[in-house]
Amino acid sequence: MPQTWMITGANRGIGLAVTTELLRRGDHVVAAARDPRAKALAQLAAAHPGRLTPLALDVTSDESVAAARAALAGRAIDVLLNNAGVYGPRDRQSGLDVDFDAWREVFEVNVYAPLRVAQAFLPNVEAGQGRKIATITSRMGSIGANPSGALIYRSSKAAVNMTMVVFGNAVRARGVAVLLFHPGWVQTDMGGGGADIAPAESAAGLIRTIDASGMAQTNSFRDYRGEPIAW
Ligand SMILES: NC(=O)c1ccc[n+]([C@@H]2O[C@H](COP(=O)([O-])OP(=O)(O)OC[C@H]3O[C@@H](n4cnc5c(N)ncnc54)[C@H](OP(=O)(O)O)[C@@H]3O)[C@@H](O)[C@H]2O)c1
Numbered sequence: 001m002p003q004t005w006m007i008t009g010a011n012r013g014i015g016l017a018v019t020t021e022l023l024r025r026g027d028h029v030v031a032a033a034r035d036p037r038a039k040a041l042a043q044l045a046a047a048h049p050g051r052l053t054p055l056a057l058d059v060t061s062d063e064s065v066a067a068a069r070a071a072l073a074g075r076a077i078d079v080l081l082n083n084a085g086v087y088g089p090r091d092r093q094s095g096l097d098v099d100f101d102a103w104r105e106v107f108e109v110n111v112y113a114p115l116r117v118a119q120a121f122l123p124n125v126e127a128g129q130g131r132k133i134a135t136i137t138s139r140m141g142s143i144g145a146n147p148s149g150a151l152i153y154r155s156s157k158a159a160v161n162m163t164m165v166v167f168g169n170a171v172r173a174r175g176v177a178v179l180l181f182h183p184g185w186v187q188t189d190m191g192g193g194g195a196d197i198a199p200a201e202s203a204a205g206l207i208r209t210i211d212a213s214g215m216a217q218t219n220s221f222r223d224y225r226g227e228p229i230a231w
Contacts, residue, residue: 003130006030006077008059009084011038013188017199021207023048032057059084059113069120078130079210080121082114087190088152095151103152110156115163125176134179134210135164144230168219177218181206184224
């Protein structure tokens with residue numbers, strides 16, 4: 001039976017690769033993006049008639065989320081994938097020099113938005129059969145790795161891990177599984193051309209691992225192949 005996934009940041013990078021793979025195998029996708037008319041999404045919609053729903057969504061905006069929620073009222077979502085994310089500036093991310101304005105902006109996208117989106121679309125997920133909310137975080141958010149540098153990005157991913165674990169415990173009794181994933185180091189605008197894997201490989205692994213996950217995996221932090229990552 002085909003599933004319905006909702007994906008934020010579906011217009012490029014990992015979000016687009018996951019959208020592409022789901023459509024290829026016959027699922028339905030609510031492709032949420034700041035620009036839902038992006039060429040890549042229009043091409044996928046044309047290639048898979050009736051199975052891609054473009055949805056305008058700026059995850060940092062309460063108004064945009066409310067409008068998207070109204071547009072999707074009553075639609076069952078099996079899997080909600082919080083994928084949209086930003087890295088922040090390439091400099092001024094050290095323990096000795098940090099751009100505080102940029103830090104706030106990154107937290108808006110990487111920390112507050114996944115929870116805002118999860119809360120807004122929880123009724124849709126509860127109406128679905130899959131009952132999963134997955135968030136793309138990063139191995140760079142692991143405190144156990146004793147990291148240095150990339151302070152803005154790393155702290156945002158550590159914070160979203162904690163945020164979604166608290167959310168996961170709040171929805172555990174409703175039978176909604178909350179999952180956290182490192183997608184690998186992926187060749188996207190964020191990851192760069194020298195990254196380890198292509199977006200399609202990350203997407204295939206994420207889909208396979210999310211398919212195989214349920215309440216037994218709620219509040220787990222794993223990579224796209226399902227390997228556990230130290231908090
Ligand atoms: N690439 C890697 O190696 C890597 C590694 C670990 C984790 N990750 C995580 O994986 C996720 C996807 O990354 P990526 O590599 O695919 O990055 P990407 O190619 O830079 O794409 C980022 C996506 O997020 C969207 N986005 C940013 N701000 C948004 C907002 N306010 N509202 C809605 N959408 C917004 C972008 O939309 P616009 O086109 O409108 O900007 C774009 O679709 C992120 O959470 C990232 O932190 C990536």
